Amino acid sequence: xxxxxxxxxxxxxxxxxxxxxxxxxxxxxxxxxxRPTPNMEQIIxxxxxxxxxxxxxxxxxxxxxxxxxxxxxxSDIAAMGGIPTxxxxxxxxxxxxxxxxxxxxxxxxxxxxxxxxxxxIGGDTVSISESLVITVTVLGEVEKGKHFLRSHAKxxxxxxxxxxxxDSAAGLNVLLHSGKKHSFTELEEPLIRKHQYPTxxxxxxxxxxxxxxxxxxDISDGLASEANEIAKASGVTLLIDDAKIxxxxxxxxxxxxxxxxxxxxxxxxxxxxxxxxxSDWDILQKKAKEHGYVLSKIGTVSEGGPAVxxxxxxxxxxxxxxxxxxxxx
Numbered sequence: 001x002x003x004x005x006x007x008x009x010x011x012x013x014x015x016x017x018x019x020x021x022x023x024x025x026x027x028x029x030x031x032x033x034x035r036p037t038p039n040m041e042q043i044i045x046x047x048x049x050x051x052x053x054x055x056x057x058x059x060x061x062x063x064x065x066x067x068x069x070x071x072x073x074x075s076d077i078a079a080m081g082g083i084p085t086x087x088x089x090x091x092x093x094x095x096x097x098x099x100x101x102x103x104x105x106x107x108x109x110x111x112x113x114x115x116x117x118x119x120x121i122g123g124d125t126v127s128i129s130e131s132l133v134i135t136v137t138v139l140g141e142v143e144k145g146k147h148f149l150r151s152h153a154k155x156x157x158x159x160x161x162x163x164x165x166x167d168s169a170a171g172l173n174v175l176l177h178s179g180k181k182h183s184f185t186e187l188e189e190p191l192i193r194k195h196q197y198p199t200x201x202x203x204x205x206x207x208x209x210x211x212x213x214x215x216x217x218d219i220s221d222g223l224a225s226e227a228n229e230i231a232k233a234s235g236v237t238l239l240i241d242d243a244k245i246x247x248x249x250x251x252x253x254x255x256x257x258x259x260x261x262x263x264x265x266x267x268x269x270x271x272x273x274x275x276x277x278x279s280d281w282d283i284l285q286k287k288a289k290e291h292g293y294v295l296s297k298i299g300t301v302s303e304g305g306p307a308v309x310x311x312x313x314x315x316x317x318x319x320x321x322x323x324x325x326x327x328x329x
Contacts, residue, residue: 012103015110019117020085032121034086034139041147043140045076051094051132059175062101064196066108069134072220074116074200075270077140079218081148081209084202086121087113090135092128105134116202142209148274150233152215157275159238159299162201164248165223169266170255171195187250198270204293205272211284216274224264226273227308228321237304238275240319241311246296264310265322275301 014027024033036042047069049055055065070087077084089109093102106120113120118138171191174184184192201218208214215234217226223245231238242260251259263269276284281297288295299311308319 015120018119019114020119023086023119023121026119026121032086032088034121037141039144040141041144043077043080043082043142043147044137045073045140046135046137047072047076048133048135058179059172060180060196062104063108063111065134066105066110067112067197068108069105069136070109070112070138071198071200072268072270073136073138074112074118074202075198075218075220077138078200078202078205079148079216079272080140080142081146081205081214081216082140082142082202083206084116084118084138084140084200086119086139088121088137089123090126090137091123092126092133094128094130094132097132109136146209148205148208148214148216150215150217150230152213153230153234153236153238153275153301154213154277155236155301155303156278157215157301158278158281158297159227159240159273159275159301160281160295160297161219161223161246161271161273162204162293162295163199163269163271164246164251164294165219165269165271166251166255166259166262166266167191167194167248168198168268168270169195169262170251170259172266172268173255173258173262187253190248190250191254195268198268200270201272203291204288204295207287207291207293208274208276208284210287211276211280214274214276216272219269219271219273220267222263222265222267222322223273224308224319225267225321228306228319230273230275231308232306232321234275234301235306237302237306238299238308239302239311239316240299240308244296244298246294246298264319 022035049069074084172195219226227238247259309316
């Protein structure tokens with residue numbers, strides 16, 4: 001392993017302060033202890049990022065890798081309407097990674113964790129023959145009965161997304177072509193940032209949790225895949241209007257012909273796609289504007305077998321459940 005002293009490394013990543021009042025014992029014992037908040041349901045999720053598949057040194061710095069490794073998990077908490085609280089990190093380190101870069105990974109995670117008041121409470125550090133592997137587990141909580149499930153969609157609902165979609169895939173396209181050290185244009189910068197520093201939509205998830213029934217999914221593998229997961233779980237048909245899918249000025253200026261493909265199949269936007277009762281939409285829009293959140297109605301839910309269709313100038317195109325799949329690359 002690249003580390004000369006694993007215990008010295010653990011001492012360096014050990015948090016200097018505690019944010020969550022429910023934490024009883026964090027790093028330093030065999031396991032962490034925390035006290036769940038009364039009347040809250042506990043959420044737990046985990047994601048793994050592998051060097052050469054999810055990231056590489058050509059497109060991201062260690063700090064950005066750490067930030068994104070935590071962000072993708074916080075996004076899952078947001079998709080449940082929850083509040084992130086704790087995280088654990090398991091990291092498998094090959095010999096070609098030095099301690100300074102490894103610490104930078106944890107600094108990237110800590111920066112985002114501080115934003116949400118999260119505490120690092122444990123994990124594991126091991127050696128590996130090749131390719132850095134980072135597994136992050138995040139815990140969160142949501143008020144009892146307020147959680148979102150993909151199975152909550154019903155006929156008559158509207159389909160919506162947050163922010164703009166396709167930007168991360170466009171940013172990756174630029175990075176793969178030019179590399180992270182390139183002098184990017186003003187239009188390229190927001191696409192690069194969306195890929196390297198995705199913003200988990202926790203605040204919007206919390207706003208949505210004030211409504212009675214919402215289905216929600218975070219856009220990690222592309223809009224087509226995530227919409228299909230909702231359709232399958234709820235046993236409904238989603239009809240999406242391609243003219244209503246929100247695109248940024250940056251992606252339209254540089255990738256207008258590929259914007260729809262990036263949005264549907266590119267993935268890693270970590271925006272939210274969901275459904276809710278049509279009667280709640282205007283109320284949500286009003287509250288969202290008060291907070292500066294951007295949400296767009298992109299379609300409707302109808303009865304029928306689990307399926308997603310894209311309306312392109314009056315012609316319906318079935319969207320298959322495909323996107324970024326780690327096992328087909």
